[in-house]
Amino acid sequence: MAETPPARPTAQPTAQIEAVGRGTVWSLTLAGLTGLAAAFVLLVEKIALLTDPTYVPSCSINPVLSCGSVMNTDQAAAFGFPNPILGVAGFTALLTVGVVLMARVSLPGWFWWGIQAGTTFGVVFVHWLIFQSLYRIGALCPYCMIVWVAAITAFAAATAHNVRTGRLPVPARLRGIASYGPIVVTVWLVVIAGLIVIQFWDYWVTLGN
Numbered sequence: 001m002a003e004t005p006p007a008r009p010t011a012q013p014t015a016q017i018e019a020v021g022r023g024t025v026w027s028l029t030l031a032g033l034t035g036l037a038a039a040f041v042l043l044v045e046k047i048a049l050l051t052d053p054t055y056v057p058s059c060s061i062n063p064v065l066s067c068g069s070v071m072n073t074d075q076a077a078a079f080g081f082p083n084p085i086l087g088v089a090g091f092t093a094l095l096t097v098g099v100v101l102m103a104r105v106s107l108p109g110w111f112w113w114g115i116q117a118g119t120t121f122g123v124v125f126v127h128w129l130i131f132q133s134l135y136r137i138g139a140l141c142p143y144c145m146i147v148w149v150a151a152i153t154a155f156a157a158a159t160a161h162n163v164r165t166g167r168l169p170v171p172a173r174l175r176g177i178a179s180y181g182p183i184v185v186t187v188w189l190v191v192i193a194g195l196i197v198i199q200f201w202d203y204w205v206t207l208g209n
Contacts, residue, residue: 020101020107020161021161021164023157023181023182024101024157024158024160024161025098025101025102026098027153027154027156027157027181028094028097028098028101028115028154028157028158029095029098029099029101029102030098030153031091031094031098031150031151031153031154031157032091032092032093032094032095032096032097032098032150032154033091033095033098034146034149034150035087035090035091035094035146035147035150035151035154036087036088036091036092036094036095037146038087038143038144038146038147038150039084039086039087039088039090039091039143039147040084040088041143042067042071042082042083042084042087042141042143042144042147043082043084043085043087043088045057045058045059045067045071045143046071046076046082046084049068049071049072056068057071059141059142059143061142063139063203064139064140064200064203065139065140065141065142066139066140066141067141067142067143067144069137069138069139070133070137070139070140070141070144071141073132073137075129075132075136075137078125078128078129083129086125087147090118090122091150093118094115094118094119094154097115109167112158112161112162112165112167113162113167115158116158116159116162116167116168119151119154119155119157119158119159120155120159122151122154122155123151123152123154123155125151126147126148126151126152129144129148130148130192130195134195134196134199135199140196140200148192149189152185152188152189153185156181156184156185156188157181159178160178160179160181161178163175163177163178164178
């Protein structure tokens with residue numbers, strides 16, 4: 001009697017990438033790539049400003065959209081060194097995670113806790129910077145705003161994945177909210193845009209005159 005050939009084992013990496021979801025993979029990858037690009041440009045601009053105090057950053061467009069006004073504040077070096085250094089390091093790590101997931105490599109559960117911790121720190125720090133920009137500094141940095149969007153997107157993607165997999169202790173009846181991640185991010189960004197419009201309304205209305 002002929003022996004039955006053994007069943008071919010299911011490739012764990014493929015199962016992992018399907019469990020994570022392509023939306024999550026792409027969100028993390030694009031957030032990492034976009035955030036890294038913006039943070040790198042900010043770092044280059046900051047170095048140029050430190051080298052030459054008269055240098056005008058490329059993103060200093062008008063009194064409101066003015067990177068120079070933001071870069072010269074204490075908030076721009078919240079931990080004693082330029083904030084873009086944190087961005088370059090953090091978004092490089094995030095982009096690496098995205099590329100690894102695209103390569104269908106399985107990541108252990110504890111690693112996802114690390115991603116959650118990193119993106120949570122990033123989104124909290126970003127919102128502190130948003131508050132400082134709007135209500136303390138009174139100016140906006142266009143490249144910084146790209147970083148804001150990237151940090152929020154990464155946090156939403158990581159959180160939604162950890163909610164779906166049950167890592168985050170969310171009641172089962174609320175786990176369906178994770179499926180509306182893009183809508184949540186869109187509303188989130190619209191609220192921030194609304195705050196920007198309100199805070200600088202006196203300037204915006206002058207542009208039409």
